Structure formats: C-alpha cells, structure tokens
C-alpha cells in the first residue's frame with residue numbers, strides 16, 4: 567500500500583519574479599485556490615494520508631495555509647459565512663501534513679533525499695508542487711494501481727511536442743502495453759538529437775526506498791543540480807523502472823503562459839463564471855485582429 571506522499575516545493579520560482587519574491591510559487595492562485603492545494607487534494611483523492619512537503623526559505627505561507635487560523639475562523643463564524651468557514655476548516659484538516667526544509671537548493675534529487683527518514687522503508691508517491699493534473703481518476707491513483715502490479719519505480723509520463731523535449735526529463739524503453747513502458751533510457755532535458763522519445767516525465771512518480779542510495783551516488787547534472795532523473799538512471803542498473811502514460815490534462819504552473827491558460831480553463835469550468843466569463847472571452851476574441 568502506498569499511503570505516503572512527498573511534495574517538493576522548495577524552488578525559488580524565479581520565472582515568476584517579482585511576484586515570488588516574498589511568496590512561494592506554489593501559492594500562486596488559480597482564481598481563489600493556491601496551486602499546491604490542488605496537488606494535496608490529488609494526493610488525498612488517491613488514498614494518501616501522510617504528506618511531507620519539502621519547503622525552504624520564504625515558504626512559510628504554505629505551512630500557514632494548511633494550518634488552522636482561529637482569528638479567521640471566528641470572524642467567519644461571526645459573519646455566519648458557513649460555506650467559507652467549512653472550506654477554511656477543511657483545508658487545515660485535509661491530511662497529516664509535515665514539513666521539512668531543504669537547506670540549500672541543490673535540485674530535485676537532493677530535495678527528495680530529505681524525505682528518507684520520513685518515508686522509511688515504504689514506497690511513496692512524489693507530486694511536484696507546481697503541476698496540477700485534471701483527470702477523472704487522480705493521476706497518483708493511476709500510478710499506484712500500476713505500482714501494485716509491478717512493485718517497482720513508476721514514472722508518470724506524457725507525450726510532448728518535439729520542440730519541448732529539452733524542458734523535461736525524457737524516457738525511452740520497451741512497450742509493455744498501451745500505456746506502460748519498461749524503461750531503458752532516462753535523460754534530463756535532452757536536446758532533440760539526444761532524446762530517446764517524446765515521452766516526458768510529468769511530475770508524478772511512485773518511488774521506492776532504493777532511490778535514496780541512488781541519490782547518494784548521483785553527481786550534479788543539468789543546471790549543476792542533483793537531478794532525480796539521473797538518480798533513477800543509476801537505479802536502473804539494479805532494477806526495473808516502468809513508465810505509465812497519464813490520463814489527464816497537465817497544467818504546468820511553473821511557466822507564465824501555461825499559468826494564464828490554466829486560470830482561463832479553470833474559470834470556464836466554474837459554475838459562477840462559466841457564462842459571464844465565456845461571454846467576455848468571446849467579446850474579447852472578436853476585438854482581436856485576424
């Protein structure tokens with residue numbers, strides 16, 4: 567049973583400066599809900615009951631968000647705003663959430679290494695804190711189902727256009743079924759020429775405790791950081807790793823254009839905005855030059 571999850575959320579968010587100077591990028595709102603709340607919700611909907619968030623300098627707002635806020639609760643009680651009160655309480659009761667601070671920003675592999683004492687000898691899910699995936703079956707649940715079958719490291723992947731392979735970790739391997747690949751190659755942010763396929767690591771993983779020994783052996787790679795992808799490549803010498811093509815739509819909050827598109831799509835899905843916002847969008851489109 568996979569019941570623990572690790573959410574790395576220590577990155578600087580330089581692409582969103584100055585907005586992320588004093589605020590974590592994981593708290594950037596999709597209308598009224600911070601990105602990381604969607605990520606935590608996906609974990610919970612996948613049966614996870616214990617979450618470790620890898621935070622760092624300037625990330626206190628994430629801790630406060632999942633903590634109780636009595637003053638706010640009392641003020642909502644006094645205003646008799648039951649709906650907002652229930653929502654605020656629900657967030658602080660979502661799961662057992664723990665925090666650990668990554669002291670230096672040495673990359674995703676290094677961030678995951680901070681989880682080793684917490685996860686112990688259990689497999690665990692990893693959900694990147696700046697990626698939301700909208701799906702019928704929560705993506706972490708999809709990967710847990712594959713893990714139950716193979717009992718090995720599982721990486722969630724999706725196809726990306728060729729000109730975007732250099733933004734992602736890319737996998738290659740032997741096809742086991744429609745969605746499953748037995749991985750033989752893993753490379754972080756390759757050029758088009760180096761890339762073994764166009765299957766990109768989508769920010770969701772099921773890892774086993776063996777990853778920690780592999781991280782210890784991992785030298786700094788792309789961007790002079792300890793890359794999780796490189797650690798998994800070391801692991802591949804000793805055991806099998808599988809990828810599973812995710813079913814769902816991935817929203818990468820780490821880049822501005824995708825962030826903007828995410829807000830538009832999520833607004834159109836909201837009952838209270840669907841009509842007025844689509845009217846506004848249509849009117850706006852009509853004013854655009856051809």
Ligand code: G1P
Nearest residue numbers: 674733734735766767768769795
């Ligand atoms: C990280 C991983 C990469 C993965 C990507 C997904 O990169 O290192 O393998 O494809 O997340 O978003 P980052 O976006 O942190 O540069």
